[in-house]
Amino acid sequence: MFLLFLNVRNIESKFRIADHERVLSRALDAGARDDGFLRQRDQFYGVPKGRLKLRTINGVESELIAYDREDTPESRASDYGRYTTSDPTSLADVLDRALPRTDVVAKTRHLLILRNTRIHLDEVVGLGRFVELETVIGTQSEDDATREHDEVITTLGLGGAERIAVGYVDLRKEKGA
16 A cells, blocks of 8 residues: 655654653643554665655554754754555665665654644664654644644653754764664
C-alpha cells in the first residue's frame, strides 16, 4: 500500500528528559491517549536541500520523510512530506542508487496523543531519553497550533527542561557516535 502526503506542517520542540514516567503521568492526567510503543530505525540520506530519512517502524511499516526546519531550541515550524510503503527494501534500493547513506538513528518511541499534539517519549540508542512534541497545524491556524503547543509544554512540566535545537542525527554527530 502506498500513500503520499504533501505540504504537511507542524510546530515541534525537543527536550532532554530522563524522567519519562513523570511526563507520561502528566500527559495521561491531561487526557492524552496512549498509542503504545514504536521501534523506529531512521536511515538518513545526503540531499542538497533539507533532510531525507527512510523510517522503518516495528520492522514492518516504512515511510520516506523529507523535511525542512530550523535548528533552534525554541518551538519551531517544520514542513514535511511523507510517503508510506509496504516495500521498504525496494525503496531503499532505489534511494541507494542515487544518494549516499549518511547515518542511522534507532529509537524506541512511546507515543501519546493530546488534542492535535503527538507526544513522543523517546529512548534513542547512544543518546539517552528525550521528549519530542509535534503539534499538527492541519485544520487549525498556525497561531492556534503554537498556543496549543505552548500549553502542552506547560501541562507536561517541560518549561525548565533543556531544549534541544537539532535532530537526533545531529546529536549523534556532535557526540561522535
